[in-house]
Amino acid sequence: MSELRRLPARIAGHLAWRARRAGTVLADRFRRGDRTVTMTPPVGLRFGNWLYLWLQAHESSAAGQPWLVLEAPGMADWFDAFPGLRELTVARDEVRFHDRRVWGERFWNQKFGEEFSRRALDAFIADVLAPHIPVDDSDTVVVNVRRGDYYAQDHLRARYAFDQAGYIADALERIGPAARIRLVSDDPEWCRKHLGLLLSHHADEVVYEPRGAVGNFLAVSGSRKLIGTNSTFSYWGGYIAGVLHSDAQIVMPRFHARTERGTDAYHLDPSWTIIDGYH
Incomplete structure (x- = not known):
């Protein structure tokens, strides 16, 4: 003990x-x-x-x-x-x-499809x-970037880190131009520094959400256009957006983590746009 x-x-x-x-x-x-x-x-x-x-x-x-x-x-x-x-x-x-x-x-x-339908x-x-989720019917693109302990702790970085900037650039091309982007992250300052120029090239306005976890989740899950990263927080935003919007556009990376079973996420809804690589 x-x-x-x-x-x-x-x-x-x-x-x-x-x-x-x-x-x-x-x-x-x-x-x-x-x-x-x-x-x-x-x-x-x-x-x-x-x-x-x-x-x-x-x-x-x-x-x-x-x-x-x-x-x-x-x-x-x-x-x-x-x-x-x-x-x-x-x-x-x-x-x-x-x-x-x-x-x-x-x-x-x-x-998805095995342990739940x-x-x-x-x-x-x-x-x-x-x-309980405010619905955003606009063309605003919400970009959800998971950082936090994934990148702060060495053992988690080795497991979960990937080329977020490269992936997001690809995802923005897939989802098309936007008048407005809402960046939702647990590390908005990192995103502003490393993704700010990229985001500004794809939208006239970029807003960095300052809210906490609950507010961030409401923003992600209420969106009609969502770019997520390898996080269950993003996946649930995508699931919910698909229920709230019949024309939802959801983009996610296929990569989730480096494990003995491989790297692919088994959480993904096959109706989403799934991007390979960047890990």
Whole structure:
């Protein structure tokens, strides 16, 4: 235990969660309650990842098989924006002994067309998310650039980093000229410095969104024209935009991460424009 305490908090928290999971495997085989709980780790997943778990809970519950997602730190920030998510979530002290447990981790219900269907996805969006998202029917192109820990931490950079400037230049050509671009990112200053000239060549006006995570998500998911990057935040923006707009234009990179299974994203909607390369 003393060695575990010396590790960085996020790593230590995840290892402790894995140890608890291993310790309950035998007991889980005998749980026969009438509802299932997805046991989320305390660190490692964020809003885009959680949405795939809530999607699974929504689909199963709608089919008459109650399913909830264990509340994790950070979830509460999203409940005010999307109240229906709270109804699909259970606090740790409200988990019953006989609740069936599901410990994900490998794919986390993120494989489009295999672990979830378009029908289930659209129903979840229509019921839980879309009613709370302002719809932007203009020709504004929203560009969502994920930076953050993907580029700040060496081990994540090695896994997720790619040529964002080259990809975005290609994506802008695919989507066509625009009067206005809204740049949404967790690092707008980097984008202004490294993408500003490129963006200004494709639009008369470029706006850098200053808002936080919730505001950024509303801007991305309400858009009709979206260029995303290799992030579940972008993917969910694309899913939702496709429900809100029958003529949505969604561009995403095929690259997601360097893993033992390859580099292609398994989250992508095949109706999107998918760009290869740049990694």
